[in-house]
Amino acid sequence: MIKILAIYGSPRRKGNTSLLLKKAVQGAIEEGAEVEEIILRDLKMSPCLEIYGCKETGRCVIQDDFQQVYDKLLSCHGLMLASPIFFYTVSAHTKILMDRCQSLWAKKYWLEKAPIEKRKATRKGLFISVGATKGKRLFEGTLLSIRYFFEILDMELWRSLLYRSLDLERDILGHPEYLLEAYEAGKELIHAIKNME
Numbered sequence: 001m002i003k004i005l006a007i008y009g010s011p012r013r014k015g016n017t018s019l020l021l022k023k024a025v026q027g028a029i030e031e032g033a034e035v036e037e038i039i040l041r042d043l044k045m046s047p048c049l050e051i052y053g054c055k056e057t058g059r060c061v062i063q064d065d066f067q068q069v070y071d072k073l074l075s076c077h078g079l080m081l082a083s084p085i086f087f088y089t090v091s092a093h094t095k096i097l098m099d100r101c102q103s104l105w106a107k108k109y110w111l112e113k114a115p116i117e118k119r120k121a122t123r124k125g126l127f128i129s130v131g132a133t134k135g136k137r138l139f140e141g142t143l144l145s146i147r148y149f150f151e152i153l154d155m156e157l158w159r160s161l162l163y164r165s166l167d168l169e170r171d172i173l174g175h176p177e178y179l180l181e182a183y184e185a186g187k188e189l190i191h192a193i194k195n196m197e
């Protein structure tokens with residue numbers, strides 16, 4: 001059974017990215033995947049303290065809700081991550097999660113001594129984001145961060161769904177075509193993962 005981890009990075013429970021991700025989750029479930037959902041705003045997670053306790057074992061030493069997310073991040077076949085654009089990057093909730101995954105960086109490059117030039121993606125991820133403005137470069141910085149983040153997870157950034165000009169909670173409901181696209185992406189992600197095996 002394909003295991004997918006769906007991470008909601010918005011502080012809004014029923015905001016634009018959450019509704020999009022929910023659709024992608026629905027698509028994945030309909031394709032037979034087992035989907036576990038994590039709402040970051042419900043977790044107690046400290047930011048990275050840069051103490052590098054993870055240098056010894058590859059595991060972050062801060063004992064909080066990140067510990068369960070870490071195990072799930074390692075065991076899933078695919079990831080769906082959704083975050084709104086806040087100041088041209090991801091939400092603080094999402095960024096905290098990303099920074100805590102520096103423990104995986106330490107595991108990979110310090111402990112396992114993986115050669116940097118031989119990175120191989122063994123899993124696939126979908127990234128969903130939304131911003132209020134229209135700028136051409138709205139997602140540029142975020143995509144760079146997300147690419148590096150996914151790489152540390154051995155995850156190919158399989159597809160990004162990026163939507164502009166959505167601001168108020170549920171603005172997305174005025175765009176059923178975006179919701180449909182997210183639903184289809186959820187389905188297609190499962191096919192893409194199956195085809196990897």
Ligand SMILES: Cc1cc2nc3c(=O)[nH]c(=O)nc-3n(C[C@H](O)[C@H](O)[C@H](O)COP(=O)(O)O)c2cc1C
Pocket residue numbers: 010011012014015016017018083084085086087088089130131132133134138166167168169170
């Ligand atoms: C703290 C904060 C910072 C934001 N920064 C940006 C920004 O830099 N660019 C932009 O286009 N929208 C920005 N927005 C607007 C959100 O991206 C927009 O409202 C989005 O639809 C929220 O998605 P959500 O409903 O999934 O949380 C910001 C909103 C907040 C609350």
